[in-house]
Amino acid sequence: METGSIIVFTCNWDAYSGLETAGAKRHSYQPEIIPIKLMCLGRISTGIILKVFERGADGVFLIGCPKDECKYYFGNKHAKTIVAEAQELLTLLGYSSGRLKMDSIAAGEGDKFTEKVRDFAEGLSKISEGV
Template structure:
């Protein structure tokens, strides 16, 4: 975890240059995706560190309220992950996850958030490399979208805009 990834409050001491990195929340199921992240770790596969992981027993538990709460609190992206179909520890939990995810996606779309800020991925316990790949890809995608407009962390959004302006000034 780098200092860039800390909350704005803890970042206050850092003065130059103001930069922005996305804050991403990753929901991972205990049996596959979380273990997949572990595999990535023990295999020493490098990936971007701008996410916080929340472990749940099953991806079926991840109801719209969880994801929407993350966005409300200022997450720039949310990744929901679970076992591949047929691999679910609870037989059909990930099928429930899909149902919940569809609902969430509909509401997120209505709210006017970019759809790229939300993703559903299946990652098994053995797929450490895939975990790293998904994280890198998703982080890049969210970084391209910039800070969430709904971000409660207005401070970091402002500092991002400032850095963008100062970069433009420097270039010209």
């Protein structure tokens, strides 16, 4: 992984189907963005998020299924707790809060997927410019 990358964790279901739709529609987003598919966002752990930052990433964005629509029932609820914990640790470590974010899209929402990751990447470049 190169320094300055942006890691986008997607779940295998709604979020990944969004990413596939975006691909089918030939959408484009910033080249720093590297999507990584997880079976469910519930797989994420504080350790994984911290490790991404340790390796020099600029930001971590997690996209999962909408609230109450997790295919495993508790996955995105669990991810939310983990992200909150990681956020607090990152704040202590001195990282600005915009560098970690969690969001959701419904199945097949390719436009929304592209829009969200683009916004996140733009937000990060604003943070690094100190705006």
